[in-house]
Amino acid sequence: MTPTRKTKQDVVSEFRCSEILAAARKVFATRGFSEATVDDIALSAGIAKGTVYLYFPSKKDIYLAALKSGLTDLQEKTRATMQAATGIRAKLASFVRTRIEYAEANRDFIKIYHSEFGNLTNAAACDSEFQQLYLLQAKMLENALNDAVDAGEIRRVRTDFTAFIIYDMVRGVMTQRLLGWSTGAMEDDIQLLNDLIWKGIVAA
Amino acid sequence: MTPTRKTKQDVVSEFRCSEILAAARKVFATRGFSEATVDDIALSAGIAKGTVYLYFPSKKDIYLAALKSGLTDLQEKTRATMQAATGIRAKLASFVRTRIEYAEANRDFIKIYHSEFGNLTNAAACDSEFQQLYLLQAKMLENALNDAVDAGEIRRVRTDFTAFIIYDMVRGVMTQRLLGWSTGAMEDDIQLLNDLIWKGIVAA
Amino acid sequence: MTPTRKTKQDVVSEFRCSEILAAARKVFATRGFSEATVDDIALSAGIAKGTVYLYFPSKKDIYLAALKSGLTDLQEKTRATMQAATGIRAKLASFVRTRIEYAEANRDFIKIYHSEFGNLTNAAACDSEFQQLYLLQAKMLENALNDAVDAGEIRRVRTDFTAFIIYDMVRGVMTQRLLGWSTGAMEDDIQLLNDLIWKGIVAA
Amino acid sequence: MTPTRKTKQDVVSEFRCSEILAAARKVFATRGFSEATVDDIALSAGIAKGTVYLYFPSKKDIYLAALKSGLTDLQEKTRATMQAATGIRAKLASFVRTRIEYAEANRDFIKIYHSEFGNLTNAAACDSEFQQLYLLQAKMLENALNDAVDAGEIRRVRTDFTAFIIYDMVRGVMTQRLLGWSTGAMEDDIQLLNDLIWKGIVAA
DNA sequence: TATGAATGAGGGTTCATTCAT
């Protein structure tokens, strides 16, 4: 009936791809790109090495696909929840909560994500599309901040700069929690982070 | 009791080491650890590959030494300026300024530093002493915050958590500037960052 | 005694075989044995890779079959036209014309043929039946030459040696024409080659 | 004294290169390019695989170097003896003798040479400089023939075509002898070949 | 019979490390 029906082949193929990507995320998260071998990934996915190459043309492509799929997913979830929220305070809270919850549920991806972010200054990454994907994350915040400034909700600040800083605050909390450095419950961390973003360090 | 007088050999040896480390920082910053070769480093240092191994037992050790020396340096400079400052606001401002100025002057090191920080969750880094070195950075902040809370300078917050967040805000600005993403002058960035740390996003 | 009647299966099977061999000749001629993949051949034959293995047990066997079928064909055509000719001069002319025309019409096969001939000294080819097939080609010439010597048509020479040389002269012209190195029309080349075989270089 | 004195390094380096090339010729002659492995060559040269890559950037380059050095050598020897000979008959005899003796003394190289010649029609070889090197061989003959025609020593023929044919006659004899197909002594083969080139098949 | 996804052995190449000079 529906014209774009997936064939059984497509379903199997997609399944294999996602299996490989899941295995890849685990391996890359543990070993990093360079230390990970394609054999590791294949083994972890329970398939033979050659099979991996039926679905991805190179190790680098596996890595990028793993990164991109997670990045797109996170990006979309963030966008959706921010859009659903009303007012800058709620929007910022949505940004914070969505991402910290996502990190909790996708630890392997977040490790790769942050690792790659740390390497953003390498020659290899500089001309890649990934800088753009990263910038996009901050841009969402910036747009929300711009609207809030226009609406008089918050004071006038350099919104691009502020957006990055909020982005980094959230990233830092993700890392703390990933490494088990945070002593608090996730809800406490979220609330405190919201608080700091909103009120700053100083006493009210 | 003979004081630890440096022999001429020691001086030459130290000089070679620092030359190699400087070259290594440049190479690692450009290529990343895995893509960098010992030949690259030797070439950049103007010596032969074998000579490198007279001063460092392995490539990994060069990397760690480059990281450690920079980290210790940054740590010490931060500590000193914070100690010289009076009051939490001044201390935080010292933390911010010292680090952002350091990043501006030591771009190669900061690239390695941030790259490694991104990989902190890798198996390789997990059991290393480097987690401790990173934690130490935040600990300085935490201590200052604790003092300030005790003195009633700022409201009572989870100081460990807050310290990390401030640390990450500063790290984020370093990255922005390193990548040329920041549109402002360094002084403006420093001031705005101080402002945001102190007052938060919302209008005062 | 039932004659060897071909079943429908046999016909289909033979057809598939010849299709695969035709595709194989094209691919092997273009890429050479090692660079050609079974996938290339299957694709060129318009069938799936697995299907190839229903008709040939291995890549090497496809190659040998392609070589052998062409070789047998060429051999038979050469034999027939030489037999039909009367007198050594006419027989040699038949040999020359048949082969050069065949090369013109079966470029793919000739490429493989000459390539394999060049590899005749390789360990792989040495113990094969192909040396015999090659020798057979020259043997036809040798027999004709022997008859001519016996009949007093030509002077007494080492006919085995001479046969090889004539064989090589023809092969050389095939190659020239295949590579587009010959500046003349085919008929001119044939005539001149006959001339040189018969009269040698020196002026009559 | 002489400014372009070879350092010891250079001598050792050249020696290694020639050792590797000698080993490569043996291996390539036995197995052919594709079946030969770099390990085979290294083993045959008595060095480690990695060492090969200190002297040649790739397997292909080893092959081409082996081919080129032999080809240049053969070319130069042929040129020199032809130049020293007076009259077309002597020049042709020089061409024949030089090459057949060379083949006898450099069997490994000749195997590669003829194998490569057989592959000349492959896509890979078509745009290479090697076609030119091959053409050069025939060109020497062609020039000599042109001079002879001008001097009235021989009848007027298409000298380019004739040159190729003589070239192929010699090549054929080389192959015969390499394969042990020739029943005669080398001197006999040389004389008979000269004879056939000069007088043709027919009785004088 | 036909398919094409899956396999895994094999090879070219790199590069950290060693060691004779």
Next chain:
DNA sequence: GATGAATGAACCCTCATTCAT
């Protein structure tokens, strides 16, 4: 100490062959 040639382990990727459907 300084050198850089030599080593060989390790890894990415290819592709002939198999086999479940």
